[in-house]
Amino acid sequence: MSTRFDVTVEIDRPIEDVFAYLADGRHDPEFSPRVLEIEKSPEGVTDVGTVFHSTVRDSGMKSRRDFEISELTAPTRIRWHEVSHHSITADDGGYDLEPTADGGTRVRLFNVLEGHGLGKALLPLAGSAARKDAPAFGRRIKAAVEASA
Template sequence: MEYEYSIEIDRGVEDVFAYMQDIEREAEWQPNLREAVQRPPGEPAVGTERRYVSEFLGKTFRNVYVFTGYEPNRRVAYESTPESDTRASGMITWESLNGGTRVTMRVSVQPGGLLRFVPRSLIASVGERELAHALARVKANLENPT
């Protein structure tokens, strides 16, 4: 199951990329994220791991993602490791757009574990809605900081 969402943000690519890749701020725009840890700490690169604890459809999931591609201010690709509760891969791209930025997130999920018993249409609907909501939060947080 795959889904994609794009949004235009009235901030430069460098600002948007830095905000979205700051592990300490990721929960600000990922509403169901409960915990996020990066190994090793510091500047991410290909091979960097990010460990997440999140909620989806009322259940807690623990997932580990490894960066398989990392081009600052352009592209991040990732995939889950075998120890993850969910098999997933994805890519985020940042594109300069007249002083602003277009962010596109593409996600591919293979439901397993507890999600095997949930209708795929429900998973897709909720996943697409959460993806759109997350990028809308990035936009709101960067364009209208409090």
């Protein structure tokens, strides 16, 4: 059982800048309030196989989440999947980027959430909350990337 959420946002920054910012998952706390800490392994340039280890707070509970980069096509596509095991995981997610006519970047973010065990019962609630927050999440990404200039 899975559910998906998407959001598209236009960012007033060139596609190469937006790609570089989003490919470095260590920026996630700047736009995702649920991410408390994040580390990258191995250090250096993000590439396929890079894992971001994060501590997040969901519904008042802290958990450790590990996301592996599964595809990286500069400057248009980033894909990841969660390699940690929890009742609800992001089995597939990513960013699709395209330049806009005015020199900005259109970014589409998506995540496919999967329920495991008890998470199957909680998935509709988690998916609904994620879809409800998606527009605000997109605005936070836009604000964070534009502020990084």
